[in-house]
Amino acid sequence: GAVVSQHPSRVICKSGTSVKIECRSLDFQATTMFWYRQFPKKSLMLMATSNEGSKATYEQGVEKDKFLINHASLTLSTLTVTSAHPEDSSFYICSARDWGTQETQYFGPGTRLLVL
């Protein structure tokens, strides 16, 4: 149980385009999902907390207009990187909190974004 999927796993795009990443909880309902960014050999940097049916809460320094988050249902959250630039290239990982346990976060497999 507690499986989180993420799509796509890898994406290459041209500078200026927008990229949408989907995060799904497959076998549980997630009232809260989290979006992280991870640089090589670094820790997980929380970007935003996504709550179903409400606006996301962004961490300091994260541009909400650049990283659009939508949590449309209890099993789906999306992150859209708008007008991507090379400095946005990174590994993006989502996690979901199980409605039942409200404690443990389960991580998606991550999306590696490369902006040319």
Place this chain on the structure above:
Amino acid sequence: GENVEQHPSTLSVQEGDSAVIKCTYSDSASNYFPWYKQELGKRPQLIIDIRSNVGEKKDQRIAVTLNKTAKHFSLHITETQPEDSAVYFCAASTGNQFYFGTGTSLTVIP
């Protein structure tokens, strides 16, 4: 806000030896402390967790200890195996967000 520090950043041990990773936290309201293992290019996987009402928890070769007074918790891996090689992250939570440590890269030498 919460500040989690993790040491060491890198750790090499001989196969069969024990490995210990330590974390400290700053917010006394934190009450949940998970540990994640992340292999290269893969997702973090929860390996063990502990709540603030417990001082120690063990699961086969893995154990975690918590000292609430000193605000530190540790991961202990005994009889290490090459497949234990990975990056390990600790985290502290007050019930909403997780605050992650900076990670420990563990290498188990065969």
